[in-house]
Amino acid sequence: MIHPQxxxxxxxEAMINFKRAGAMTxxxxxxxxxxxxxxxxxxxxxxxxxxxxxxLIKKASIIVYLKDNLPIETxxxxxxxISRQVNQASQIVYISKQDALEGFKKxxxxxxxxxxxxxxxxxxxxxxxxxxxxxxxxxxxxxNIAIAIEKMEGIEGVNYGQKAVEVIGxxxxxxxxxxxxxxxxxxxxxxxxxxxxxxxxxxxxxxxIEIMKLVGATPWFIRxxxxxxxxxxxxxxxxxxxxxxxxxxxxxxxKTFAANPIFLFxxxxxxxxxxxxGSLIISSGFLGCLGSLLSLHYFLRSNRE
Amino acid sequence: xxxxxxxxxxYEKGIQALNDINVEIDRGEVVFITGPSGxxxxxxxxxxxxxxxxxxxxxxxxxxxxxxxPSRDVPYLRRRIGVVYQDFxxxxxxxxxxxxxxALRVIGLSSAEIYRRTLKVLNIVELTHKKEAFPHQLxxxxxxxxxxxxxxxxxxxxxxxxxxxGNLDAGIAANIMDFFMEANRQGxxxxxxxxxxxxxxxxxxxxxxxxxxxxxx
Numbered sequence: 001m002i003h004p005q006x007x008x009x010x011x012x013e014a015m016i017n018f019k020r021a022g023a024m025t026x027x028x029x030x031x032x033x034x035x036x037x038x039x040x041x042x043x044x045x046x047x048x049x050x051x052x053x054x055x056l057i058k059k060a061s062i063i064v065y066l067k068d069n070l071p072i073e074t075x076x077x078x079x080x081x082i083s084r085q086v087n088q089a090s091q092i093v094y095i096s097k098q099d100a101l102e103g104f105k106k107x108x109x110x111x112x113x114x115x116x117x118x119x120x121x122x123x124x125x126x127x128x129x130x131x132x133x134x135x136x137x138x139x140x141x142x143x144n145i146a147i148a149i150e151k152m153e154g155i156e157g158v159n160y161g162q163k164a165v166e167v168i169g170x171x172x173x174x175x176x177x178x179x180x181x182x183x184x185x186x187x188x189x190x191x192x193x194x195x196x197x198x199x200x201x202x203x204x205x206x207x208x209i210e211i212m213k214l215v216g217a218t219p220w221f222i223r224x225x226x227x228x229x230x231x232x233x234x235x236x237x238x239x240x241x242x243x244x245x246x247x248x249x250x251x252x253x254x255k256t257f258a259a260n261p262i263f264l265f266x267x268x269x270x271x272x273x274x275x276x277x278g279s280l281i282i283s284s285g286f287l288g289c290l291g292s293l294l295s296l297h298y299f300l301r302s303n304r305e
Numbered sequence: 306x307x308x309x310x311x312x313x314x315x316y317e318k319g320i321q322a323l324n325d326i327n328v329e330i331d332r333g334e335v336v337f338i339t340g341p342s343g344x345x346x347x348x349x350x351x352x353x354x355x356x357x358x359x360x361x362x363x364x365x366x367x368x369x370x371x372x373x374x375p376s377r378d379v380p381y382l383r384r385r386i387g388v389v390y391q392d393f394x395x396x397x398x399x400x401x402x403x404x405x406x407x408a409l410r411v412i413g414l415s416s417a418e419i420y421r422r423t424l425k426v427l428n429i430v431e432l433t434h435k436k437e438a439f440p441h442q443l444x445x446x447x448x449x450x451x452x453x454x455x456x457x458x459x460x461x462x463x464x465x466x467x468x469x470x471g472n473l474d475a476g477i478a479a480n481i482m483d484f485f486m487e488a489n490r491q492g493x494x495x496x497x498x499x500x501x502x503x504x505x506x507x508x509x510x511x512x513x514x515x516x517x518x519x520x521x522x
Contacts, residue, residue: 006413188316214354215455216384217411218377 006221013225017201018232028197029237032136035186036241036284042179044249048269057139062146062232064127065156068097073112074154075125082127085145091130095119108158124156141166158186176267187287190237194291201226202299209299226292234288238281246271306332306463306494307353312362312372314348322348324518326362330496330511332462335489337505338498340515346498349515350465353496354386355379367462371500384412387456387493391468393448395440398509402427402436405454412459426454430484446477451486457493464488464498482508 018025064082066075075094082092095103100123131142140158150158172302202209212222247272257269272280307330314323323345330336338346351357352364355371364372369382395404404424409419427433430450440448449469456464466485470478489495499505505512514522 005416006410009410207394211394211396211407212411213380214394215381215390215408215411216380216382216459218380221411221413 001175006042007252010228014228014232017205017225017229020201020204024197024200025233027234028193030242030283031193032190032233032237033188033240033244035117036237036280037244039179040185040241040245040272040280040296041188041248042175042182043253043272043280044245044253045177046172046175046274049168049175051270053139053168053172055166055220056161057142059161060142061127062131062142062149062158062160063157064129064149065124066126067154067156068124070125070154072094078154079127082129082149084146086129086131086152093128093130095126095128096124097125100125117228136138139169166278187283190234190284190287191275191291191294194233195294197228198226198292199295199299222300223293226296227289230288231285232289232293233291234284234286237288238284241284242277242280306330306367308363308365309352310363310410311361312352312364313361313371314345314352314357319473321518323352323359323515326518326520328520329515330494332494333489333492334497335486335508335510336497337508337512338496338511338515339500339502339505339512340521343517344515345518346500346515347467348469348518350388350496350498353463353465354388355382356436383384384459385462387453387459387461387464387515389449389452389456389464389466389469391471393452395448397440400437400439400506401432401443401451404440404451405458410456415446422458423454425458426458427456429487430454445473446481449473449481450484453488454479457488460492463494463496468499469497 064078066078070078079092079094083090086092099291101121104123108115143162143165146158146160149155209222249269253269287304307328309326311326312323312326312328313321315321320482325350338349340346342353342419346355352359353366353371355366355374359372362372366382369378374382374480396407399407404466406423406425409422416420424433424436427436430453431448432447432454435443435447440451445452449472453469464485470481470483473481485495485497497505502512502514512518512522
């Protein structure tokens with residue numbers, strides 16, 4: 001059990017080390033802040049791509065094109081089968097070939113030349129399914145419904161905005177892989193930087209550590225202030241990087257998005273969640289501790305081994 | 306207190322520091338280890354406070370087999386041993402009081418207990434009036450008294466001193482030896498390494514003469 005006054009001693013020593021390292025401390029915090037900031041940018045990107053996905057899914061609908069000249073019984077049976085696939089709140093509207101053509105003509109009423117070239121009725125009849133997705137509804141589920149419907153008899157094709165879904169999904173997947181890769185590299189860099197800074201502190205206090213060992217300090221007693229110092233490096237860098245990220249988000253991204261009509265169809269971009277912020281700060285503190293531990297491991301090795 | 310059985314220490318590159326040493330030091334005894342530079346005096350002391358392991362042989366300190374003591378137990382052995390060096394090994398950015406209190410801080414005592422015990426030993430080495438001074442503001446003899454205070458503040462059963470008066474004038478050296486002898490009168494076993502055989506013999510105590518890693522007298 002650690003005496004509370006001993007804990008106070010650890011904190012005091014950590015702060016002394018922290019101040020003593022001077023420029024090295026600022027350099028180390030600066031570099032770690034930048035590396036964590038880069039991680040943060042990717043997190044921000046993933047969070048907002050997720051939002052775009054969610055926004056798209058709220059407007060999800062499936063268009064089911066039917067083959068020509070289907071008997072009315074087949075059309076009815078298709079409708080019954082579709083309503084079995086989707087939940088009850090969903091709307092299923094049947095648009096006949098004639099209605100489809102009329103709708104088409106109405107939409108293109110100012111382009112009579114084009115319409116004049118259209119002979120007969122090339123448009124298929126279709127069902128428009130307006131889904132009312134529940135909270136747990138996912139693109140995966142939508143895709144499964146669409147595939148199930150496509151397999152039914154008399155179906156010409158199904159459209160559920162798969163291209164947009166697939167593109168966004170692919171981007172998110174790539175980003176996720178990228179963030180894991182870059183997270184690993186940046187994490188390693190952070191570890192090395194902190195480890196070097198602590199090692200310099202250890203060299204500066206080599207004699208003090210020797211005397212501590214001599215008077216019977218346990219290795220953990222010697223380690224604690226340095227572990228705290230590494231943790232402080234990590235935590236400060238984590239907080240600073242989040243601050244920087246928030247400034248970029250608030251004064252850069254939000255303003256750019258608001259000013260540009262291209263982004264109007266997108267949902268309001270969001271900052272990373274509290275959980276993510278917490279995880280980022282905690283993991284940077286943890287990295288700091290680990291960095292210290294690495295340099296201490298080599299430094300405190302006993303001559304007796 | 307200390308038993309060495311056929312202790313041999315060979316450093317890396319084959320340098321033999323001690324060769325087949327057999328020694329018995331009783332509780333409360335004063336022992337001088339003498340010999341020229343390179344005789345193995347420092348190695349002898351380092352083995353006792355478990356700074357190094359013997360290459361072969363058995364070493365018991367206060368009933369503990371130090372030759373095979375696990376690293377995790379070394380700090381607890383050292384809390385029962387006070388070590389004093391020729392070059393004092395003080396922390397120059399800490400005051401006299403902090404230097405002595407340091408030995409108690411690292412074993413996790415409360416501030417009140419640290420204060421009480423530190424003042425007590427500073428009083429013994431007659432440095433209470435200089436407790437706020439920094440080591441560089443003290444004379445050599447005073448610095449060595451701070452080192453002694455740090456060595457005895459834990460109430461050790463054993464004090465090891467490596468040439469403790471090597472850097473001091475004769476008068477001051479005698480004064481320092483008085484402090485060691487006083488600690489010994491309180492029951493602490495004392496092992497002092499010195500190259501000055503004449504002075505050791507005058508003390509009329511157990512003298513172990515080393516030369517090239519062997520006991521020669």
